[in-house]
Amino acid sequence: xxxDTTEHPPMRTGDCPYCERTVxxxxxPPRCPLCACPLDEATMQPFVLPTEGEPRGDDR
Numbered sequence: 001x002x003x004d005t006t007e008h009p010p011m012r013t014g015d016c017p018y019c020e021r022t023v024x025x026x027x028x029p030p031r032c033p034l035c036a037c038p039l040d041e042a043t044m045q046p047f048v049l050p051t052e053g054e055p056r057g058d059d060r
Contacts, residue, residue, distance in 0.1 A: 011047040014039045 009028035
C-alpha cells in the first residue's frame with residue numbers, strides 16, 4: 001500500500017525513439033508512458049511548467 005509521504009520521482013521530459021515524440025516521464029527508471037519502452041537516462045531534461053507572461057518557443 002502506497003504511503004502519502006513516499007517521495008515520487010521528479011517529472012522529466014525525454015524523446016521516445018519509437019513514438020518519435022517528446023513525452024513527460026514520471027517513472028524511475030524512465031519509460032515512455034505511451035509505449036512503455038525504456039528511455040535513455042542521459043537524454044532526460046527536468047520538466048518545468050511555463051509561467052504566465054513567459055514567451056514560448058513558437059511566439060513571434
